[in-house]
Amino acid sequence: MHRGRLRNRRPQVVSAPTRTVVANGTVVDGFGGVPWVGDVLISGGRIEALVPGGSRPESGYDAAVVDATGHVVSPGFVDIHCHSDLTRFAYPVNESRITQGITTEVVGNCGMSAAPTGNDARTFASLIATIDVTPETPRPWSTVSEWLDALDRTPSTTNVAALVGHGSARHTAAGQTTGDPTIQATARVVREALDTGCVGASLGLMYAPGESAPPEELRAIGEEVASAGALFAAHLRDYRAAAIRGSVAEVVEASGGARIQISHLRATSPEPGFADILEHVESLRDRFDIAADCYPYIAGHTTLVQILPSSVRAGGPSEVLKMGSNPSLLAALLEASGWRPDQIIIMKAARSAEAVGDSPVNHSAPWAWLADLLLSNDGLVDVAVESGFWRDVDSALRKDWVTIGSDGTALSPDHQISAPHPRSWGAFPAAFRRMRDNGIGLATAVRRMSVASAERVRVPSGLRPGAPADIAVFDELTFDSDASFGHPARPATGLLHVFVNGRQVVANGRPTSERPGRLRRAGETT
Structure with a gap:
């Protein structure tokens, strides 16, 4: 980040809702408009202006500059x-x-x-x-x-x-x-x-x-x-x-x-x-x-209770725990769900940490193992089910x-x-x-x-003057997920910068620890 004309310098963190320009990116407004190359000017936490590259002031901007050359600038x-x-x-x-x-x-x-x-x-x-x-x-x-x-x-x-x-x-x-x-x-x-x-x-x-x-x-x-x-x-x-x-x-x-x-x-x-x-x-x-x-x-992520019959799961975890006196019946009900043991991976079992990441397919009596796991964790076991x-x-x-x-x-x-x-x-x-x-x-x-979901819940989104400056900057070719079940906490690749209400929360792919988010109540459209 620097002030004045766009220069070939490493962007720095924009930490306050001051005047900032996200410059020379491929602007995608979120409303379905044709992408164009230019600048998004931010002031006071909102989008002040959208400026096509050919209309950029010759003297540059009196603003901090985040260089988005060659990258997509979109709504968050x-x-x-x-x-x-x-x-x-x-x-x-x-x-x-x-x-x-x-x-x-x-x-x-x-x-x-x-x-x-x-x-x-x-x-x-x-x-x-x-x-x-x-x-x-x-x-x-x-x-x-x-x-x-x-x-x-x-x-x-x-x-x-x-x-x-x-x-x-x-x-x-x-x-x-x-x-x-x-x-x-x-x-x-x-x-x-x-x-x-x-x-x-x-x-x-x-x-x-x-x-x-x-x-x-x-x-x-x-x-x-x-x-x-x-x-x-x-x-x-x-x-x-x-x-x-x-x-x-x-x-x-x-x-x-x-x-x-x-x-x-x-x-x-x-x-x-x-x-x-x-x-x-x-x-x-x-x-x-x-x-x-x-x-x-x-693969979805749900609770193990959810694969039980409705008559059991409708009562919540407490109903499942009543089956503790008959674990073989619970195992039979789990087996009758129609899922195969190899489709299930344990995602959460607070009292059985060793089970997280395990699958019933690895056990000689898979459904009995699942039933025991469910009972020993108060009915609160999360699973990923491949379907x-x-x-x-x-x-x-x-x-x-x-x-x-x-x-x-x-x-x-x-x-x-x-x-x-x-x-x-x-x-x-x-x-x-x-x-x-x-x-x-x-x-x-x-x-x-972005905008399509925002319109469903009627909260603000999109790159337009006056809108909250919620902005993402990413590389169109390399933006992808790097998270997997083996390594689920890996951040995305190809994401450079993110702004929320005009403040930079991601800079050069790294969180800045800024916390500018706010509650959007019903009826707040700007």
Whole structure:
């Protein structure tokens, strides 16, 4: 970084929202416009001007200069589906996010948000642990308002917007019971969260306690979301290819006309038909405001409880622990799930650290080993399950209405709670590389990693004068994921600089430890 004319000097860290120019890069605005070479001028945390190279002042700029010659200058990426609800507090520099160009995260997905917690904090903690990474950090809140205030006053590197989880609201209103008396109470909790600043609500129809909600309750939630003009995001009830169409229909019926977001759209079973599912969803777009997100992997990351029958998992981890007196039955239920032992890798088992990275295929009695692991870890075991096909991933990535959601988490390199899925560190560069390899143009790929997702949740994004200066600078040819299951915490290659609200959070590929991120509440469009 230097002042005045562009010079051939090594860029330095821009650490304050002063006047800065990201100069001579290939500017991709995020709205689908044709890329052009020029400068992005930053002042006061916002984009002051976009200046084509031929219009650059002869005397240069009275500004710090970051040389972007030969590189792409794009909006920072918007992760519409992640699980950083709690890890943002434990790892505020968010290295796993910013080193792949993410500048805004949407938390509260899959039906569970960090608030409201209700009066039974112990049970709530066990429920959210089935979905999110839960570091041992203070949680000084019980209501959504208190949680959002905590996000607002806790400095972090990336911006954040929050969905309220239906499961969290349901737990607060009525624990894990079902029935009409709880419906309006649950809907009221959701409405209060939306009024407080949540940008939408999420369903987790494979997870307790939302899994057992009656259709009337889901419709009541959808009506509240529609009334608020917010987003209705859904982890579907069943992702098997033969069941996705019915699972989508369930969400559409419950939506009340709200904007629908299908979370991590993929098929988890070997039968064909995913292409037909994509065409079906596309046909629904003629009548409904419906879109989806996906991640560029065939291995998912979930809890071991999720492969059990609905009748068992609906009660949460506590129901699983009741099977401790009959571990052979638990082993039989795990085996009946239809997965093969070689498809499963242990990602988290707090009391059995030696099991992390192991697979049941390495044991003579694989299902008994899994059952014992589940019982000895209070029902809280995370697994990666290899499922689906790369052809389906590519089919989703080719659809213009499918954006990128990592399903990952804000982490630091020294994170020790669990073995992270590589998507936490590499989903966006991996998606970019796969889209480009599939013939998707630069402008379209960038739009689907930034503005397209921001428009779904109605938070600011894109390179335009007056917008927050959330910017990524990367090499189009080398930007890629270096994270793998063997080495999941490797940052992306080819990423040079990242700005959040005008402050440089990545310089020359390295985090600067700046924390300029802010909470984006519903209704904040600039």
